Amino acid sequence: MTATEGNYVQGRVKSGRELVGIAAVARRLGVSERHMRRLVSERRIPFIKWGHLLRFDPDEIEAWIDAVRRPQDTVELRYPSWVPPQRNSRG
Numbered sequence: 550m551t552a553t554e555g556n557y558v559q560g561r562v563k564s565g566r567e568l569v570g571i572a573a574v575a576r577r578l579g580v581s582e583r584h585m586r587r588l589v590s591e592r593r594i595p596f597i598k599w600g601h602l603l604r605f606d607p608d609e610i611e612a613w614i615d616a617v618r619r620p621q622d623t624v625e626l627r628y629p630s631w632v633p634p635q636r637n638s639r640g
Contacts, residue, residue, distance in 0.1 A: 571585050
């Protein structure tokens with residue numbers, strides 16, 4: 550793939566936004582670069598491999614975050630009326 554094929558023209562997306570590196574996406578997600586490399590190796594996050602470089606489209610990352618987001622009420626549905634267990638009093 551050359552630098553001008555597809556949606557990318559010399560490191561920029563057609564929309565004009567620049568591709569970002571692994572450190573920027575790791576900061577955005579609040580994870581380590583090592584964890585980012587794991588997500589890439591498991592093909593769990595959208596990425597672009599440009600030679601030996603990894604680059605990410607910020608729009609694709611935001612769409613990916615929206616796609617993997619869980620509904621806010623998941624915890625409430627799972628534990629609707631959880632009450633801590635009471636201790637037995639002996640004596």
